Amino acid sequence: MKLERVLVVGGGMAGLHTVRSLREKGFQGAVTFLGEERHAPYDRPPLSKAVLAGSARGAVEKVDELAFAFDFAEAEVQCRFGERAVGWAPGVVTTGTGVELRYDRLVVATGSVPIQLGFGETLRTYEDSVRLRERINGGKPMAIVGAGWIGAEVATAARNAGTGVVVHEARDRPLAAIFPPAVGQAMTAWYAEAGVELKCSDPVTGPPPGVDHTLVAVGARPDTRWLGEAFHRAQDGSLLVSEYLETNVPGVFAVGDVAAYRSVRYGGRHIRVEHWDNALRGPQALVPNVLEGVGAELHDPVPYFWSEQFGRMVQYVGHHTSADRMVLRGDLSTPTWSVCWLDPHARLTAVLAVGRPRDLAQGRRLVTAGAVLDAARVADAGAALTTAVL
Ligand SMILES: Cc1cc2nc3c(=O)[nH]c(=O)nc-3n(C[C@H](O)[C@H](O)[C@H](O)COP(=O)(O)OP(=O)(O)OC[C@H]3O[C@@H](n4cnc5c(N)ncnc54)[C@H](O)[C@@H]3O)c2cc1C
Missing domain, CATH: 3.30.390.30 (FAD/NAD-linked reductase, C-terminal dimerisation domain)
Structure with a gap:
């Protein structure tokens, strides 16, 4: 299979590091980088931390401050930001403007989108974060649905701004799917100390009453419907890939939040790691498999993440x-x-x-x-x- 054109879809961290690594590893063919957001790729973790802290604390005021340093023009990468992939056929991706982009290898790095409950707002993009900051700084009481990582970080920012917060959690404690009761109880105390009202075993089905606005933070799922039926997926919509990050369709790879990779370390199970470190490391393993052939490098890191809360x-x-x-x-x-x-x-x-x-x-x-x-x-x-x- 010839290798003259690589198309990377998804203008987030995993996409950016894929593009960067292609050039660093000496690929001289055409690289096209397609991303739905109109900004160049930027770092997402500050969206629930520094961006929400606002200017009073010397925090982020422009999305450029979060952008990854990379000169696309010098690297001769054809960027198409503000354009979404809407269709796939072997060797070609169609964009929302009807343009057909042909490729020899395709890398899907489209991340995930927040799960919606039919009310309230969610947090994934810079614009979401700026909107949320304005509301938090408005001082009116807010509700957060979900006492997960993002829920806790936003509750922290709200309390730092002096805003009243009620957090509604369906399970009996924060992060019950990951940590045992003793850890959940310790974390419950952090909410109380910060003056956050945490209501556990409280699955809400509509906008909580008595608050000005609601943030829904109940997880995120990949949206891979645009790829059609040819790809093997997990139940959550993530693309099932091998330990070399290739999908079941030869020449099509997936990396970052969108991929559930086969982990040799964890008994051959497919795991999806929705964290920054995975979006950083994935491309380092992916690119040798794209350029040298599948089998060149295994992706099997020990997962790592962090959160800054309370x-x-x-x-x-x-x-x-x-x-x-x-x-x-x-x-x-x-x-x-x-x-x-x-x-x-x-x-x-x-x-x-x-x-x-x-x-x-x-x-x-x-x-x-x-x-x-x-x-x-x-x-x-x-x-x-x-x-x-x-
Ligand atoms: C608010 C927030 C805080 C976080 N904090 C932490 C933290 O503290 N620690 C940690 O470890 N992790 C954190 N994370 C997770 C981390 O940011 C993600 O794991 C990482 O951003 C994943 O990178 P990605 O490139 O796979 O996906 P994304 O960053 O989601 O990027 C995917 C990009 O693809 C675009 N896209 C989607 N569909 C299409 C399409 N069809 N066509 C074209 N483009 C498309 C999207 O618009 C997006 O720009 C946080 C995430 C969020 C949202």
Whole structure:
């Protein structure tokens, strides 16, 4: 199959790093970069943090301040921002303006879109964030549906602006799908301390009464309908790709939030990691597979993400299951603590660190290495995690 034209669809972080890596790895053919948003790619995590903080705290005022440094003209990348892909056929993508873009290899990096409940607003783009900031700064009480990562960060920003917030959570605690009750209870206390009213076991079905506006933050799903029927997908619409990030259609790859990749590390299951680090690392593995042939590089990182909420830096690395044993490092009612998970062979599978970046950094190395740890030593929060290695 000749390789003269690569088309990258999706102008976010995964798309940008794909384009950059194609040129860095010496690809000299045509690169076309199509993105629905009219801006050049920008960093999304500040949308629920620095952008909401507003100018009073010296924060972001223009989307350009969040843009990734890359000279598209110098790299001879043909950018088509503000244009959406609406159709696919072998070797060609059609845009909303009716243009047909032909390719030899296609990379789909279209991310995901917030789940809508039929009321309230959502947060995904710079424009969403600026609108939300205006509302928060308006000072009128607001509701947030969903006590997940984004819900907690927006609640933090609202309280910092002095705005009253009620958070409605369907489950009995925050992040119940990921963390056990003890962790959820510790996080529940953070809401109360910040003056946020958290209503758990409260699945709302319409706009909550008594507030000026509502943010719906109940997760995001890839929108891949424009690709038609030829592609294998997971139930949430994400594209199923191999460990080399190729879809079932030869020559078509997917990376970032839109992809559920086959993880060798996690028993061959397909996993979708909706976090920044995955959108950064995915393209590094993807591009060798595009340029040198499928099989050139495996994508199988240890997942990592962070969140900044209620004055705390929360970081998680790895992947744990309910079969793993939880070991506490420190007291969950204090400002800093960690939780480690050990599998039945005492291998470290994951670390959740609150204000303990050293645990996170060491944990990341140990999880990657598959290190076996002594649980009693892990529980000693005063000793470095590395000293627990058996
Ligand atoms: C508010 C917010 C805060 C976050 N905070 C954190 C954090 O603290 N830590 C962390 O680890 N992660 C965080 N994330 C997640 C992280 O930002 C994402 O994992 C990352 O942006 C994924 O990059 P992506 O390129 O795969 O997708 P996206 O960033 O979603 O980019 C996809 C792009 O494709 C475009 N597109 C979609 N469909 C089409 C189409 N048909 N044609 C053309 N273009 C299309 C979209 O408009 C979008 O610009 C946050 C996300 C959000 C929204």
